[in-house]
Amino acid sequence: MTRLIEDWIKDIRDDIEKYEEKLVEKTGLNFLSLASNASNIPIDDLLASIKENKIGVIPITSGKGIIGSFASSVEAVLRFMGFDAFVTVDTDVAGMYEAHQRGAAIIFLADDKKFIAINLKKNIFVDNDLATAAGFVSAMEGAAGGNLKDMEILLIGCGKVGKEIVNELQRKNADIVVHDKNKSVLEEMERKGFRVLKDSNHIKKYRWIMDATSTGNWLKKDMLHPAVFIATPGVPISLDFEAYKHYKDRVLHDYLPIGVAVMAAMACK
Ligand SMILES: NC(=O)c1ccc[n+]([C@@H]2O[C@H](COP(=O)([O-])OP(=O)(O)OC[C@H]3O[C@@H](n4cnc5c(N)ncnc54)[C@H](O)[C@@H]3O)[C@@H](O)[C@H]2O)c1
Incomplete structure (x- = not known):
């Protein structure tokens, strides 16, 4: 895995709509239909899950530390899909606690080796590579x-x-x-x-x-x-x-x- 550089991702938050336009032009799919196809979840079920699941994105300071704009870019993609997503104020373990206290059903977190999402209610771990x-x-x-x-x-x-x-x-x-x-x-x-x-x-x-x-x-x-x-x-x-x-x-x-x-x-x- 190559470590991301802030310069590569800093525009995602503002340009996510343009990203989707390009995605549709090249593949005929928007983010929702692509995510539905890739995860084998029918689009209506995905839309229902989006309404039900709040997501906390937790900045992690361990190893080489926080990559600027990473957590806010992840949050921007999730919000664009319709999720009620937020970046925690606290980092690391305190951030996980904050996410739970604020009602997150799913958390996103990354260190130098792994970027994962965890569904806390259903005990599902998702690896970014897959x-x-x-x-x-x-x-x-x-x-x-x-x-x-x-x-x-x-x-x-x-x-x-x-x-x-x-x-x-x-x-x-x-x-x-x-x-x-x-x-x-x-x-x-x-x-x-x-x-x-x-x-x-x-x-x-x-x-x-x-x-x-x-x-x-x-x-x-x-x-x-x-x-x-x-x-x-x-x-x-x-x-x-x-x-x-x-x-x-x-x-x-x-x-x-x-x-x-x-x-x-x-x-x-
Ligand atoms: N865009 C994303 O959302 C996203 C997500 C996950 C990983 N990545 C990136 O995907 C890339 C692959 O990740 P990975 O974890 O599999 O890395 P990896 O190091 O496990 O595998 C990379 C493979 O590419 C081969 N390779 C490198 N340069 C090559 C070249 N010029 N010609 C032919 N083969 C070459 C290497 O020998 C190696 O087998 C990394 O750059 C990673 O950061 C991007």
């Missing part, structure tokens, strides 16, 4: 017209999020090819029976790409299929400036909102 993977796979499904069955999809970056993406794509019966710059990761996937792409010069052959890599600025314009669609939670974004400028209408990337929206839906289940 929710992000499910959210971006649903986004890809939307972009592809609603069905990933037998569609050839190249997954680049097979770490924690990438492996969750593979699981989600398998559930959708997609035709998965895996690429990772780490040879041992590729060997492990090959042993498990996956098709692997060893040479990054051949990324260009793939029209549908999911990217969960953790290094930015390495994917160049001439490495990509002219009609490529890329769904990527990778931080920082892999495409360099020129590639992003050229392909931005066919690249779906965000630093937080999709994962948060799906975490909330999964926590309601």
